[in-house]
Amino acid sequence: xxxxxxxxxxxxxxxxxxxxxxxxxxxxxxxxxxxxxxxxxxxxxxxxxxxxxxxxxxxxxxxxxxxxxxxxxxxxxxxxxxxxxxxxxxxxxxxxxxxxxxxxxxxxxxxxxxxxxxxxxxxxxxxxxxxxxxxxxxxxxxxxxxxxxxxxxxxxxxxxxxxxxxxxxxxxxxxxxxxxxxxx
Amino acid sequence: xxxxxxxxxxxxxxxxxxxxxxxxxxxxxxxxxxxxxxxxxxxxxxxxxxxxxxxxxxxxxxxxxxxxxxxxx
Numbered sequence: 441x442x443x444x445x446x447x448x449x450x451x452x453x454x455x456x457x458x459x460x461x462x463x464x465x466x467x468x469x470x471x472x473x474x475x476x477x478x479x480x481x482x483x484x485x486x487x488x489x490x491x492x493x494x495x496x497x498x499x500x501x502x503x504x505x506x507x508x509x510x511x512x513x514x515x516x517x518x519x520x521x522x523x524x525x526x527x528x529x530x531x532x533x534x535x536x537x538x539x540x541x542x543x544x545x546x547x548x549x550x551x552x553x554x555x556x557x558x559x560x561x562x563x564x565x566x567x568x569x570x571x572x573x574x575x576x577x578x579x580x581x582x583x584x585x586x587x588x589x590x591x592x593x594x595x596x597x598x599x600x601x602x603x604x605x606x607x608x609x610x611x612x613x614x615x616x617x618x619x620x621x622x623x624x
Numbered sequence: 625x626x627x628x629x630x631x632x633x634x635x636x637x638x639x640x641x642x643x644x645x646x647x648x649x650x651x652x653x654x655x656x657x658x659x660x661x662x663x664x665x666x667x668x669x670x671x672x673x674x675x676x677x678x679x680x681x682x683x684x685x686x687x688x689x690x691x692x693x694x695x696x697x
Contacts, residue, residue, distance in 0.1 A: 462688040464635050472637060540639040568638040568661050576635060617662045 453527055466576035466585060467526035470517065472569045473592075474528050475538035477514045480562055483543060484510060487555045490548035495606075499552060502606075506559075506599060513592060524585055540565055553607060560603045563596045564615050570596065625655065625669045628677050629695045630684060632664045640689065641666065647683050651675060 444452065460468035488503035521528040529535045541562050547555070570593045577586035601611040632641065638661045648666060649657040653674025658667045670680065681691045 458688075461637065461640060463690075464633075464637055469635075469637055472639060538639065540642065565638070572635045572637065617660055619660055619663055619665075 457527075464572065464576060466573055466580050466582055467521060467524065469569055469573040469576055470521060470526070470585065470589070471529055472538050472540065473566065473573060473589075474514065474517050474521065475535040476541050476562075476566045476569065477510055477517065478532075478535045479539040479541040479543065480566070481507065481510050481514070483541060483562060484559065486543075486548050487559060491552050491555055493552045495552055499556070499606075502602070509595065509599075513595075516588065517592075520585060520588055524582055540569070556603050556606055560600055560607075560615070563600045563603075567593060567596050626672050627697050628668050628670060628680055629697075630666045630681060631692045631694075632666065632684070633690050633692060634664050636664050636689060644684050644687060644689060647687060648680060651680060651683055654680070 457468065484503055484507050488500050488507065491499045491503070518528045529538060547558070550558075570589055574586055574589045574593070577583075577589060597611070600615075604611055604613060607613075632644070636644075641659050641661060641664065644666055645657050645659045648654055648668055653671040655669045655671075656667075659665070660667070666684070668680065670676075677694050677696045681694050684691050
């Protein structure tokens with residue numbers, strides 16, 4: 441068999457990635473988590489830099505902890521995907537394409553409460569992918585990936601609860617998906 | 625107006641669902657598209673004189689995603 445050129449290898453990767461998205465695989469779903477982590481890094485930094493008000497000192501410390509954790513998780517998850525013979529995205533454009541978190545340059549002028557509420561929502565959005573990825577990892581018999589994802593889910597839950605407490609809320613206040621219809 | 629509820633595969637990825645939501649919303653005769661991420665459902669209102677449930681399911685399958693079932697009411 442002839443060797444593929446670099447461009448051919450990348451074209452094959454993109455083609456496979458498209459297939460893996462339509463019929464989801466654990467690797468494709470987990471790559472979304474990696475992408476969300478990258479955008480979350482920028483978003484957490486935005487809050488840390490711009491948060492104002494009497495709680496800003498405490499929030500800056502809390503957000504620094506979230507940033508340190510984010511960097512560690514991004515590095516671990518990328519390595520883990522490679523261990524699983526997957527191809528984690530490795531350019532900013534790819535990671536942005538697969539992220540679901542939305543950014544807004546004007547958002548930094550919001551109140552501390554608004555900034556924190558948005559971070560809570562982002563952790564909750566990340567969990568949508570985590571729950572699906574855990575099921576897929578179990579289905580594909582990838583126990584190491586599933587175990588990491590379960591621990592990551594727990595860490596997100598904890599972050600949500602702590603930030604919700606700052607707003608005076610319980611862990612799940614305002615986060616449940618409404619399904620008002622009698623669909624059955 | 626009629627209402628359609630499309631059940632996608634329960635493991636369809638949330639950002640793919642956002643893509644599906646936009647495609648359905650851009651279809652003629654469709655209003656109020658809503659996505660339930662946890663339940664993997666896309667709901668929309670549509671004008672039966674302009675489009676129909678088969679057309680809307682076709683929008684989703686045309687993007688390469690599977691529609692498990694469709695309810696209209």
